[in-house]
Amino acid sequence: MRKSSLVAKLLGTFTIIIGISFIITATVLSFWFQDYHFQQRKDQLDSEGKFIATAAISHLNQQKEDTLDELLGLMNFVSKSMNADILVTDYRGIVYAVTNSQDSDLIFTKLDITAMDLLQKGQPVEERNVKNKSSGRTEYIYYKPMFLGNQFSGVIIMVTPLSQIKEPLKKVYTIIWLSAILALILSSIVIYYFSEKILINPLGKINVAAKRIAKGEVENRVYINSNDEIGELAKSFNIMADSLEEVEKNRREFISNVSHELRSPITSIKGFIAGILDGIIPKDKENYYLTIAYDEIQRLARLVNDLLDLSAMEAGKLKLNISKIDVNEILKHCVINSEHKIKTKKLKVDVVLEGDNLYALGDRDRLIQVITNLIDNAIKYCNENGNLKVITKSRGSKVLVSVYNDGPGIPEIEMKYIWDRFYKSDKSRTNKISTGLGLPIVRHILNLHGEDIWVENKTVDFGVTFTFTLKKI
Missing domain, CATH: 3.30.450.20 (PAS domain)
Incomplete structure (x- = not known):
């Protein structure tokens, strides 16, 4: 010892x-x-x-x-x-x-x-x-x-x-002091035994598990059957280990997703440019393939910018420029900017605004990013000739902004995952045009504003509405 x-x-x-x-x-x-x-x-x-x-x-x-x-x-x-x-x-x-x-x-x-x-x-x-x-x-x-x-x-x-x-009296003194010494020795043995059983061994298990987790074995857990503070410590340790395992899982998934998202456009760009340099692609097709390569580069730029924005938000380094904004004006601006995408899918757009002006507090540039992402998301999931609806209204001290599309509903089981990085509800349809970072960025921006966002299905089969709040002026 x-x-x-x-x-x-x-x-x-x-x-x-x-x-x-x-x-x-x-x-x-x-x-x-x-x-x-x-x-x-x-x-x-x-x-x-x-x-x-x-x-x-x-x-x-x-x-x-x-x-x-x-x-x-x-x-x-x-x-x-x-x-x-x-x-x-x-x-x-x-x-x-x-x-x-x-x-x-x-x-x-x-x-x-x-x-x-x-x-x-x-x-x-x-x-x-x-x-x-x-x-x-x-x-x-x-x-x-x-x-x-x-x-x-x-x-x-x-x-x-x-x-x-x-x-x-000497005999009595001898008996008293010998009894005291024997009692001291016996109590020390008992204390040692119970300290080992109740305190030292459980702490030793937690210590060993902590060292293994530090080495990367995040699946390690401590099993202590006790209702006292040691038992509570073991439970807290296991909760911490669960969180670390989840963080490690997210980290691996993040690296895997980023690698996948980067590999696909880089492979395309590499292939097209190599084909042009090697003369495999005919001269009259070079501009066509260079346009595709340019689009892939644009996709890479969006991915990197989104990752940088998301990292800054999660690290608390993103500073907002809060000011008085006209929510109706921003919505009109975002809808006009998306006009090309809307016309491409032949969508019917209905913009319902409360009053001529509706003022709220927020960061103009970041809220444009929020609304643009929500409109882009709605356009992606709308079928051709579908309907898209943007609504503003006030309720009490809040301004509510809703973006609706009549595309397929979000399955209930996927509701809690749509805010995760790189999550894509329909991977086959959105692989080329979505990074899976839009909704996480939207939620982080609104969280920084101290506001909420939620999603609702109109029915089980179709119709999805994203709604967020702002502080009304």
């Missing part, structure tokens, strides 16, 4: 967080258990001290030998059971009974008890870290006051080596 990998960073982060949590928990438990253990010791000493207090008060009242022996016997029993040295003093602090023979020199000696004021008020006192000067050991001392009625009668002093009390 690399130090810089995501799983290493996650594992390290979570391990530190959990480790700190366990350390804090173990420390709190250690202090809590220590306090609990000392409290338990205090409660035991206090409970046993009650029996000693009863015997001591009885001895103080009777002052007999047998009561002293009874007191000493009880003190020795408690001392052995609690493993503690016990001393008993009177109300002045003078020792009169001990359990440890080494403390016998303290009998009839007055002890300097610093907490005597608290004891006289009936409050037990404990001291946890008292250094014994003679033995050098650290001791735990518990002072229990004795009362006869409301009268302070003396003190029971119980002394226990601190190491003896803390011995059981």
Whole structure:
């Protein structure tokens, strides 16, 4: 596992967080258990001290030998059971009974008890870290006051080596800290396992797929069965891959279409010129074939210009010169310019304009290009002696321009493709006169104006109307 990998960073982060949590928990438990253990010791000493207090008060009242022996016997029993040295003093602090023979020199000696004021008020006192000067050991001392009625009668002093009390705590501390370490190791393993399964492996799949797509394998997809953010990322990745595959498909189709559109006229031009140069074509036919070559060159020029226009529009580099225009005047101009094509197909043209003038906002040159393309498209698909109709009308804040021809209807399945580059509904009829770029250019120009264009069939079999909008003035 690399130090810089995501799983290493996650594992390290979570391990530190959990480790700190366990350390804090173990420390709190250690202090809590220590306090609990000392409290338990205090409660035991206090409970046993009650029996000693009863015997001591009885001895103080009777002052007999047998009561002293009874007191000493009880003190020795408690001392052995609690493993503690016990001393008993009177109300002045003078020792009169001990359990440890080494403390016998303290009998009839007055002890300097610093907490005597608290004891006289009936409050037990404990001291946890008292250094014994003679033995050098650290001791735990518990002072229990004795009362006869409301009268302070003396003190029971119980002394226990601190190491003896803390011995059981060491085992508890060991268990607590070992448990914390084991829990830390176990949680790290669990985090590593689930990080690999839930996060690292899915991200690895996405990473591998991304590298393959970068190498051109755009058909690669990621399949992750998850409803969380990773699953959403995989879905988004697949959507991106679909888009890239579509872009790649369009790119290949574009190159193929451009190659086809260029190859056909270039082949014709090459053949005609080669025939003239080689003398295969008779002299009287040279002008005829040169005219055909010229038409093919014109077709190539239209194709290149259309491609340049479309590329500029798609790249957002085409700047519009928006101004006030007369839509009716532009329509008349475009129809007159198409007069030769109209007469060639013997079409009946009906121009229906709203008013003498109909003003809108737009780029005059680009809108002439739009209307010309729509009229040319209508002429192409009209049958001989067919009908062509151009209409302008206003509706609210919009000017609507419609171009109708009574040629064959557009099949419903092809409606969504007519705006694609190089798409030709009738390839056999339009191969020589259409580049398949006219309608895409029309739509891009109108999109740049912020306007819409749509197409409708009059019936299933014939009649097609293209309609676009402009902002009315």
